[in-house]
Amino acid sequence: MLPTPNPRVIYAKVPGPGPLVAGEHLVYESAPTIDLDAPLRGGFLTKTLLLSPEPFMRERLRDPSIFTYSTPMVVGQPCRRRLRAGASPSFGEGGRQSQRLYVLYGFTPWEHYSVQPYVDARFDFASANYPSYTFDMDSMLLRPVPDPHGAFPWSRFASVLGMPGLTAFVGLESVAPDMKAYVFSGASGVGSMVVQSCKAKGLRVIASGSADSKVDFIRSLGADVAFNYKTTILASVLAEHGPLDYYWDNACGAISEYNAPAEDCYGVKTLALVFKRRLRIQGFLVSDGMSALLPRFLAEVPVLLAQGKLKSEEQLFVGLEKGIEAFLSLYDGTSKGKPVVVVDEAYA
């Protein structure tokens, strides 16, 4: 068979602190090809349909000698697992004979076609001697997902049914209906799911966003109080509608500092209040609760979505060549809804 074009996005160079540069740290390559009839040697072929960049992937682009909660990407390889596949079909499990199609969800290289598992781009976690709190991102599997048969678009697997929805599902396990919650950046991918999940659990919800359009969206999600934190004094809103039992922080100490050197990060200036007000601060990774909660998530959330009970917004970037732009939009405040890179338009 003639070689088939197989464009990809390469992680080309380790960045320092500061914004990523398209064409330097991340490079789109249009020239690669693939022979779709080549032996699969026990693997299986996937075609990428949708990709969804996530804020945490910035931290995976680093010098591997820097230890943190995630394993790093491998320079010179496609952006494996740094950019997630919304879904990808497999052309024949274990060989060309079966020709059965599955739609899969999970981490995959940013290229049109991949032979899975893509071991060349896998970070050697076993030899790296990382601390026990590090999660081997490359250990995540591709899983089959059900066909929504038109009940909702496939792009929902990047938002409500993807990492953002699952994060809210895992993180809200401990809340109770009589609580009052404040959600910072309530219009974000995760924040919008937190607002809706809190309301579904019976909580009273206060949420904020940085623009009036975001505030309107937050209101449409059912928040009891929604406000623009750039034009309203946060403390006065909380004084009027508080006190709070629960605060979900989507941005501070995380996305707003992903590009910053450690010395420029803010730190918590009011730590003494933790004991004075008997506060409990809990960090978590979505992967912590994933294996226990994923079956319940997949049983409950697609049904709610098909019934129109969950809302989400996605911003579609059509074509893998738009992938870097979609990824960078996460860090300059220009993203409008969950960015989704549409690689196969039949699945937009």
Ligand SMILES: NC(=O)c1ccc[n+]([C@@H]2O[C@H](COP(=O)([O-])OP(=O)(O)OC[C@H]3O[C@@H](n4cnc5c(N)ncnc54)[C@H](OP(=O)(O)O)[C@@H]3O)[C@@H](O)[C@H]2O)c1
């Ligand atoms: N622990 C976990 O397992 C886990 C899993 C998924 C995500 N997360 C983290 O949760 C956070 C939210 O994720 P997401 O998917 O909701 O992100 P997102 O959809 O990209 O939204 C992030 C929001 O943060 C706000 N923001 C404030 N400062 C910002 C800055 N300097 N640059 C960009 N955005 C800024 C923006 O909302 P406003 O304009 O309204 O301020 C933006 O919409 C991220 O830090 C992500 O890494 C953690």
